[in-house]
Amino acid sequence: MATLTLEQINAATAREFVALLDGTYEHSPWVAERAAAQRPFASLVHLKLALAQVVREAGRDTQVALIRAHPELAGKAMLSKTLTAESTHEQGKAGLTDCTADEFAKIQQLNTDYNARFGFPFILAVRGPRGLGLNKAEIVATFERRVGNHPDFELAECLRNIHRIAEMRLNDKFGHTPELGNLVWDWAERLASNSDPGYAERGELTVTYLTDAHRACAQRLAHWMRADCGFDEVEIDAVGNVVGVYHGSDRNAKRLLTGSHYDTVRNGGKYDGRQGILVPMACVRELHRQGRRLPFGFEVVGFAEEEGQRYKAVFLGSGALTGHFDMRWLEQKDADGITMREAMVHAGLCIDDIPKLQRDASKYLGFVETHIEQGPVLNEIDLPLGIVTSINGSVRYVGEIVGMASHAGTTPMDRRRDAATAAAELALFVEKRGGAVPHLVATVGMLEVPNGSINVVPGRCKFSLDIRATTNEVRDACADDIRAELQRICERRGLHFKLEETMRAAAAPSAPAWQQRWERAVQTLGLPLYRMPSGAGHDAMKMHEAMPQAMLFMRGLNAGISHNPLESITNDDTDLCVRAFQNLLDQLATELA
Numbered sequence: 001m002a003t004l005t006l007e008q009i010n011a012a013t014a015r016e017f018v019a020l021l022d023g024t025y026e027h028s029p030w031v032a033e034r035a036a037a038q039r040p041f042a043s044l045v046h047l048k049l050a051l052a053q054v055v056r057e058a059g060r061d062t063q064v065a066l067i068r069a070h071p072e073l074a075g076k077a078m079l080s081k082t083l084t085a086e087s088t089h090e091q092g093k094a095g096l097t098d099c100t101a102d103e104f105a106k107i108q109q110l111n112t113d114y115n116a117r118f119g120f121p122f123i124l125a126v127r128g129p130r131g132l133g134l135n136k137a138e139i140v141a142t143f144e145r146r147v148g149n150h151p152d153f154e155l156a157e158c159l160r161n162i163h164r165i166a167e168m169r170l171n172d173k174f175g176h177t178p179e180l181g182n183l184v185w186d187w188a189e190r191l192a193s194n195s196d197p198g199y200a201e202r203g204e205l206t207v208t209y210l211t212d213a214h215r216a217c218a219q220r221l222a223h224w225m226r227a228d229c230g231f232d233e234v235e236i237d238a239v240g241n242v243v244g245v246y247h248g249s250d251r252n253a254k255r256l257l258t259g260s261h262y263d264t265v266r267n268g269g270k271y272d273g274r275q276g277i278l279v280p281m282a283c284v285r286e287l288h289r290q291g292r293r294l295p296f297g298f299e300v301v302g303f304a305e306e307e308g309q310r311y312k313a314v315f316l317g318s319g320a321l322t323g324h325f326d327m328r329w330l331e332q333k334d335a336d337g338i339t340m341r342e343a344m345v346h347a348g349l350c351i352d353d354i355p356k357l358q359r360d361a362s363k364y365l366g367f368v369e370t371h372i373e374q375g376p377v378l379n380e381i382d383l384p385l386g387i388v389t390s391i392n393g394s395v396r397y398v399g400e401i402v403g404m405a406s407h408a409g410t411t412p413m414d415r416r417r418d419a420a421t422a423a424a425e426l427a428l429f430v431e432k433r434g435g436a437v438p439h440l441v442a443t444v445g446m447l448e449v450p451n452g453s454i455n456v457v458p459g460r461c462k463f464s465l466d467i468r469a470t471t472n473e474v475r476d477a478c479a480d481d482i483r484a485e486l487q488r489i490c491e492r493r494g495l496h497f498k499l500e501e502t503m504r505a506a507a508a509p510s511a512p513a514w515q516q517r518w519e520r521a522v523q524t525l526g527l528p529l530y531r532m533p534s535g536a537g538h539d540a541m542k543m544h545e546a547m548p549q550a551m552l553f554m555r556g557l558n559a560g561i562s563h564n565p566l567e568s569i570t571n572d573d574t575d576l577c578v579r580a581f582q583n584l585l586d587q588l589a590t591e592l593a
Contacts, residue, residue, distance in 0.1 A: 003175035009047070010040040023086050024051070024166045024173070027069040030062075031055060043526030044174055045384070045576060052163045052382040060155075067120040067158045073139065074099055074107045075121075086169055093133040094126040103136055110143045117147060118154055125164035129557060129570045130185050131171075156380070157559070163382060167572055180286070181575030184278045187224065191217055191262070191278075192270040204267040204565065208310040210240060210343040217262050218242050221277065221302045229281050230288025231300075238353035239320045239344075240304030242277075246284045249293040256588065257359070257367045257547070259301030260539055261317060265309055269567020275554065275574070276370045276539075277302040282578045283585060294585060295592040296365060303539050310334045310343075318542035323358035359546065366514050367543040368584065370552045370577055372569060374536050374562035378555035383530050384573040385522050385580060387515060388551035391534045391541045392439070392468040393475045393507030399499040401426075401490065405459025417494050420449050420458035429485045430465065433478055439533045440469040442478055465499075470533045472507050508541045511548030518552050521583035525576055536562075552580060 009020055014036045021032040034054040041047040055063060071087055074096040091097055099107065114122045124142055128134040134142075146154060171177070192205050194213040199206035207213045221242040225231040231244035242262070245255070260276025280300045287294070303317030313319075313329040330341040330351065344351055373379075378386050403417030427444040434442030446464040465482065469475035483499060490497050519529050532553065540549045554577045557568035 004173045006041055006044065006047070021173070023084060024169050025066065025162065026084060026087065028066050044170065044176055046526035048167055048170060049382065049527070051166060055159060055163070056382060063155065063159060064120055066162065067123055067155070070121055070123050070162070072111045072121045073124065073126070074104055075111060090126050090165070094139060095136050096126070096139070099136070106140060107143070110140070110147065114143070114147050118151055120158065122146065123158040123161045125161045125168070127168050129568050130182065131168055131571060153559070160379065164570065171572070178571045178575030180282050180578040181571035181573070183285075184275070184282050184574045184578060185569070185571045187278045187281070188270050188274055191220060191274060194220070199267060205264055205270060206266045206268065207262070207264045209263055209305045209316065210310070210347045214240070214263060214304070215347055218302070218304070221262065225281060225300070229285040231284060237357055238350050239316055239325065239357065240347065240349060241317045241320070242302035244281070244284070244300045246287065246298040247293070248297045249295055251297070253296045254363055254365050255297035255299045256365045257299045257301065257543070258369060259303055260369055260371060261303040261306035263305050263307050263309065265307050265563045267565060268563050269565060271372050271556070271567055271569050272374065272562050273306060273371070275372055275569065275577070279370045279574070279578050279581055283581050286582065294589050296588065298585070306539055311340050315539065315542045318539040320354055320357040321359045322542055322546040324542070324545070325354050325357070327354070361547045364547050365588070366511060366548040367540060368514060368518070368550055368552070369538060369540040370554060370581060371538055372556045372562060372567070373553040373560050374556070376560040377532060378530070378553065379557070379560045381530065383528070384555055384576050385527060386530045386532045386553040386555070387518050387522065388534050388553055389510055389515065389531050390470040391508040391538055391544070391551070392470055393472045394466065394468040394503070394505050394537065395475060395479055395501060396503040397465040397499050397501050398462070399465060399486070399497060400460060400462045401495055401497045403459050403493070403495045406457045408455045408457055411457055416457050417459070418457050419461040419495060422489050422493050422495055423447055423461040423463050425489050426463070426482070426486055430482055433481055434467070437469070437474055437478070440474055440478055441535055442467045442482065468535055470507055470509070475507070505537060505541065508544035508549065510550040514548055514550030517584050517587055518550055518580070520587060521580045522552070524583045525579060527576070552577065
């Protein structure tokens, strides 16, 4: 089959356009028919987004019809050999055309259960996030997980998978291979082979500060920087950061700083943090392969710690670069009683050199970071990249409401001093108050009735409170209102409370000039701009204390879930992220030339 080009589809008649895209959306030529009017398309990704937009605007009944136009996995169409050529190839690549009798029976039962629940077939992009194909065990596990979803969510998940199927079919038609995305995806997969004891045996990814797995990750990143990417200088510094420098044409020129963290939460995902190290590494690799130097230095840091999993301190890696590493942290102990000092000595780090890691901000242009979104927004609107406007400021509390424990059978309802119902009332207020202002979130994440019993009115209830907003003022106003409501609830119910602030972090708005550079970098790819705040904390939040910063988000699969083994990305989105970073570097080079 001849390879398609943008010039060809832009010049085609409407009928020819539909014929050229035949098979992209299964038995649904109307998608191409409606997208034809949006020509000319500036890029392949522009075409992909236009087709997805048509589906998004089609209405529920038409969307359900699109889903029903797809065959069941290992279903009747496969057995009767009436699948389209595209579906035959995809199901065959996943091994579904070669099922054992038991495997086939299992999938058939899942098909029956799924159709009975939702009224449409289960759709999964069986070629997977890398395009190499999911195995049968992965397909069955996804099937079993998704059959329990809410119908509205599952309809959206089917549509997202249909768009992914279409994306890979378009890649085939246009002869497009996302090579840089494949590179980063493969690096992330290899890095995820290291995991802490107790988790590795269960196939779970956990890499906490200065464990053997953590140190193995550092060594592997350093090796790739030297051997695969061509960095001029590579070192593992006094807190375990992996630092790579690619000099500019003038070795004394200011540097652009970038990076993210390579530690993980317990039983986490492969891309949180790590994507922000590997993407700029791929950029350096391409610069080195081209023999090209920029008019500025480029420094990539794999921060050793951001998650606060082994020790209570967080941002150990980026904190050292901003001069905020608290040497008192060295005496903190982990769950096994090992102090941070002991762990550092065991890792061969030079503790005395930690103060020397502070960067002179006058020698840097700024800090930029790419990161997976860790949320559902980009996924829901079918966009691969988003521009971060601000990293939310946050504050956390632990609290306790104290009433009177009493007999559940003999205490009248109007005589009770129930601490748990007071906490429940507070939680509902927190939910309402958090939803009252854009870009504000408030969460009661933990509730505990100490020594509770089924037949006792709770006398005590412990709770947590997490409040985040794009500005400190909005965050603090919410916190004040919640505290006031807590006091009113307790006074009305005859209770008292304690509330202790445990963490406070200032909001980190993106530097306008750097945010605009990200915007131009994304627009150059033919993508629309979508601006959004970050609800999660990032190393950029810490670097904000020393220099201007801005972030770029990339969508994740599975509704953008993160801190979870289901965390996933596609090679196509990752390729776009690398290319956006390259565009930013090119912009900066032009500005400084």
